Amino acid sequence: MRRTLKMIRIFVLIAFLIPAIAVADRYDDVVASPSRPEADLARDGLREPATVLRTIGIDEGLIVLDMGGGGGYYAELFSYLVGDSGEVIIQNPSQLYEIFPNLKDSVTNQRLADDRLANTRLIDSEAINLDLPDASVDLVMFHLIYHDMYWLYPDQVDAVNAEIQRVLRPGGRLVIIDHDSVEGAGNSQALSRGDGLHRIEDAYVEESLTTIGFELTESSDSLRNPDDDKTQPFFSERMSGKPTDRFFQIYTKPM
Secondary structure (H helix, E strand, O other), X not given: OHHHHHHHHHHHHHHXXXXXXXXXHHHHHHHOOOOOOHHHHOOHHHHOHHHHHHHHOOOOOOEEEEEOOOOOHHHHHHHHHHOOOOEEEEEEOHHHHHHOOOHXXXXXXXXXXXXXXXXXXXXXXXXXXXXXXXXXXXXXXXEOOHHHXXXXXXXXXXXXXXXXXXXXXXXXXXXXXXXXXXXXXXXXXXXXXXXXXXXXXXXXXXXXXXXXXXXXXXXXOOOOOOOOOOOOOOOOHHHOOOOOOEEEEEEEOOO
């Protein structure tokens, strides 16, 4: 009898662990995909994509909007995860193309060339006026670019937030990962492209978004770095090759 009970406990434990292992392996496998470009792989050490994706949780069939997605680093990973029944939309504002003249070519003629990522498309639109229907997106991601909204759209970030709220379906999620600033800095280090530190305070972002109705449903410390020198912009020589102290927030649009 005892042997039978022991075997039952073992089978129950295995049944409990297998789904968790399968989920974890799914994200590790995606990051390890041989289809990913070498340039993306070189960034993995600082970005920790498997941890990020696992924390968010990406199901097949989701429609994902990668705001300021640049060359499509995260869009490619999303593409693998949402599958043929899902869609990934890379959004880039016109200013990014002015700063990085080869950016659009790298997306359209390399990342997305010949239907390489058949479920992924690029839209060139401003964050304050997205060319998307109401309640049409399941997940919005700002990866290390939300702070840029403050110099890209001076005095219009409220309109950016409202636009994100418009395109998200009820129950949809907004993910923000960004370089944290010193306590009390608010948005002051994000107001200038040339002179700013390109950082923003996590508490300021939370207040801005919860004030208009978003609910902060998760805040992860997985990308935190207490040794970050917050007196430096993330691109400074002193920070080269070192991770910044990044906050990782997941918001939900109420049903």
